Amino acid sequence: MIRVENLTVxxxxxxxxxxxxxxxxxxxxxxxxxxxxxxxxxxxxxxAILGIIKYNGEIKCYFEGKKCNFATNLDxxxxxxxxxxxNISKLYINMIGGDxxxxxxxxxxxxxxxxxxxKIYKLSTGETKIFGLAMAYSLNADYILIDExxxxxxxxxxxxxxxxxxQFVSKRYLLVTHDLKLLKKLRPNRFFIMIxxxxxxxxxxxxxxxxxxxxxxxxxxxxxxQGGFSKxxxxxxxxxxxxxxxxxxxxxxxxx
Amino acid sequence: xxxxxxxxxxxxxxxxxxxxxxxxxxxxxxxxxxxxxxxSIPKNMLHEYAGVWFALDSIISVSAIGVTMSYSIYxxxxxxxxxxxxxxxxxxxxxLETMASAGVxxxxxxxxxxxITGIFFYIKFHIFELPNLIAYSIVLFFISGIIFxxxxxxxxxxxxxxxxxRNINFxxxxxxxxxxxxxxxxxxxxxxxxxxxxNFITPLEYLYVYSFxxxxxxxxxxxPYSEPIKLNLAILSIFIxxxxxxxxxxxxxxxxxxxxxxxxxxx
Numbered sequence: 001m002i003r004v005e006n007l008t009v010x011x012x013x014x015x016x017x018x019x020x021x022x023x024x025x026x027x028x029x030x031x032x033x034x035x036x037x038x039x040x041x042x043x044x045x046x047x048a049i050l051g052i053i054k055y056n057g058e059i060k061c062y063f064e065g066k067k068c069n070f071a072t073n074l075d076x077x078x079x080x081x082x083x084x085x086x087n088i089s090k091l092y093i094n095m096i097g098g099d100x101x102x103x104x105x106x107x108x109x110x111x112x113x114x115x116x117x118x119k120i121y122k123l124s125t126g127e128t129k130i131f132g133l134a135m136a137y138s139l140n141a142d143y144i145l146i147d148e149x150x151x152x153x154x155x156x157x158x159x160x161x162x163x164x165x166x167q168f169v170s171k172r173y174l175l176v177t178h179d180l181k182l183l184k185k186l187r188p189n190r191f192f193i194m195i196x197x198x199x200x201x202x203x204x205x206x207x208x209x210x211x212x213x214x215x216x217x218x219x220x221x222x223x224x225x226q227g228g229f230s231k232x233x234x235x236x237x238x239x240x241x242x243x244x245x246x247x248x249x250x251x252x253x254x255x256x
Numbered sequence: 257x258x259x260x261x262x263x264x265x266x267x268x269x270x271x272x273x274x275x276x277x278x279x280x281x282x283x284x285x286x287x288x289x290x291x292x293x294x295x296s297i298p299k300n301m302l303h304e305y306a307g308v309w310f311a312l313d314s315i316i317s318v319s320a321i322g323v324t325m326s327y328s329i330y331x332x333x334x335x336x337x338x339x340x341x342x343x344x345x346x347x348x349x350x351x352l353e354t355m356a357s358a359g360v361x362x363x364x365x366x367x368x369x370x371x372i373t374g375i376f377f378y379i380k381f382h383i384f385e386l387p388n389l390i391a392y393s394i395v396l397f398f399i400s401g402i403i404f405x406x407x408x409x410x411x412x413x414x415x416x417x418x419x420x421x422r423n424i425n426f427x428x429x430x431x432x433x434x435x436x437x438x439x440x441x442x443x444x445x446x447x448x449x450x451x452x453x454x455n456f457i458t459p460l461e462y463l464y465v466y467s468f469x470x471x472x473x474x475x476x477x478x479x480p481y482s483e484p485i486k487l488n489l490a491i492l493s494i495f496i497x498x499x500x501x502x503x504x505x506x507x508x509x510x511x512x513x514x515x516x517x518x519x520x521x522x523x
Contacts, residue, residue, distance in 0.1 A: 052337040052514035054417075069342040076514070077338035079331060080258075081265045091261060095343040141342070 002027040002049060002068070002143065002174065007057035009044050019044045020197045023057070029189030030172040032202065035180060036194035037249045042176035043074075045194070046145045049174070052077065063142040063172070069096070071141035073132030073149060079120060085131055086116045089138070097140035106134040110160055125152045133161060137171075146175040150182060178248045184208060193225060193234070193249070200225055200234070212239025213252055257345060263357040265328065266321070267364065275320035275432070276365055280313045281372055288376040301480070302377070306385035307468030308477045310373050311461045312439050314400065317369055318362055319435025319457075322404035325358065326412045326428035333416060334514035347510040351409075355402050355502070362401030363394055392467040396460065399498060403456055404431055406501035413508035416515050446475040446482060456497035459490035 007023040020041045036042050047053045049061070050070055061068035078088055089103050107113055110130050115123060123131060129152050136144050149165055150158045162185055165175070176194075177183065183191055183205070190202030200223045203211070214233045217224060221233040232252070233239070246252050266272060287309040297305050329336075339345050370386065370393065377385035387393040408431055415427050438457035441447060452458050452475065462485050465473040476482035 047514070050338055051341040052334050054513050071342075072338075076334040078335060080335040080339070081261055081328075081332070083261065083265065087261065091258070092343075095257060095339060095345050 001063075002061045003059070004045075004049070005058040005060075007045070007048060007055055007059065009041075009048055009053060009055045018197065020048070020055075023197065023199060025192070025199050027174055027190070027202075029202070031186075031188040031190075032174045033183050033186060033188045033191045033205075034174070034176045034194050034199065035178060035183055035191060035249055036176070037178055040194045040249075041197040042194050043147050045199075046072065046074065046147055046174070046176060049145060050074070050077065061143065068142040070143050070145050071096070071098075071136045071139035072145040072147070073129070073136040074145070074147050075120075075123075075128045075132045078132070078135060082119055082121050084117050084119055085123070088120050089131075089135060092135065093139065098138045099140075100138070103134050103138035106137060106164065107131075109164075110134075110157055126154065126157070129153055130157065130161070133164060137164065137167075142172060144171055144173040146173055148177055148179075149175065150177075150179065178250060180243070180246055180248055184244070193223070195225055195227055195249070198226060207236060209242070209244050210236050211243040212237070213241050213243055213246075214239040257353065258350065259353040259357050262354050263361055266324070266357065266361040269324050269328075271327075272321055272324045272365070275323060276317045277368065279320065280317045280369060283316070284309055284313050284369075284373060284376055288380050292380065297381075302381055302383060303385060303469050304465075304471075304480065306373060306377050307387075307465045308443065310370065310385075310387070310468050311464035311477070312443065313369055313373070314366055314397070314464050315435050315439040315457060315461050316432075317365060318397075318400040318404050319431045319439075321358070321362060321365070321401065322408040322431030322435070323428045325405050325408040326431070327424060329409050329412045330416060330424045330428070330515055333413070333512055336509070336512050337514050340510075340512070347512075348506060351502075351506050351509050355405055355505075358405035359398040359401040362404075363397045366397035366400070367394070387468040388470040389467045393464065396463055396467055399494065400460060403460070403494075403498055403501055404435075406498075406505035407431060410501065410504045410508050413512050417508070417511060417513050442475075443477045452485070453489045453493045456494060456501075459493040462487075462490050463494065 004023060004025050007020050008018055009020040011017040011019060034042055044053070048055045049059055050072060078092060080091065081088065090100055093100050093103065107116065107130070112127060112130055115127050115131060133149060136146060146165070150161045153161055162182065165186060175186065187205055191205050192199050192201035212235050214235060215230065217233040221235040223234040225232045225234060336350065340347050374384045374386045377383055411427055411430055412424070434457055438455055439461055442458050442461050447458060462473045465477060466487065472484045472487055474480055474482040475485050
């Protein structure tokens, strides 16, 4: 379980401006997805859990009685040296534990073997994404933290990435995305909605197709979500628009 | 675990070969073939002359390594923060291995400088000038690497973690400014004793001179008649500074946080 208590992350050098403010949430189930628009604080939450940014509050993760370790697809944690992908992957697998053959197989599946001899700082954005995914899946970690796994990938590789993530069935993960279609494909144990640094849920994905979003809170709603300027209400079986009719959270918020 | 990749990373770094070797070799060339041309250097002073250039160039070279190490630590800060929490690499182990690799790297680079010094003096004066106490010089190379690496690590992490560093350029060049500042000052001026022994660069420079001609250096290196330095104080100063900088580096590395860079493509 990952427990987050009163997590606050402020913007650099700016007082009283927070990316996350007193955020408290427990990720009790093994497979979790957070959906949210750009700028909602999803990646910041992952970075705080990884321990690579300053924060106030408490983050605890225990698995089978001991402190968790994490793997991630965020490439910024794999930049220890400006060395080739091959050497970097071997070094990290040596330090954390993992399977180099699995890493290589994933790279080959994406038809990206050319990046093995490329220096890590010279990878393109898409290549970096694939490298990150391959590392996340190949390292021995209690939890995998995945940030926007299919962004910047061409359509064929996007499909490969989605299939790879579906293979995470044996792993514990926390995945953040703004792509609602990806949520439907993954079928996690729980999903959460994150907007403007606030998190709502966890909802059972089986109710996803029954969820509606409305501008006014009619009847029993299961969550009140604060967008940029407006409030939205999440309800079951009735409302203004079915959540499944949107492809991303940004569509719902309409640019707020 | 990371001793070898770190050593390889330092030795393959283009800025190190540019600023730590080529730039210094240029000044060595000037010292041997240009500055020495306007007046003749008595043969009995040639070894001392070579020793002063060797000392100055070693200081500037190792301070250039400090610049490169600053960039390296800054751009790997996210990775380090991640690895200390999620892998079997501890901050202490990371520091000890990188410190050792910085020391060994400067033994290699310093030895190259030493050889080039000998070659240049041989071409000009037909005498292959090398340190009298080569082993002493090599130990100094190793200690210099440790000191400048520890200082670079401490400065970058303090500025990144606590002072909100956004631009690495100025901070990374502090070691070069200090190296050149104190390095050239010791050539021409006698610093007050508390400053002379209170910094780690001037005593290092004096010890390099000592390793070259095995004579106690004078406080003004170009003036053989100026007051000789106190070698014991110089050694004590280096010893104390090494301990202080090592402890500071270990503490700051343990508390490293990621830097706010989104893109850090290095050539």
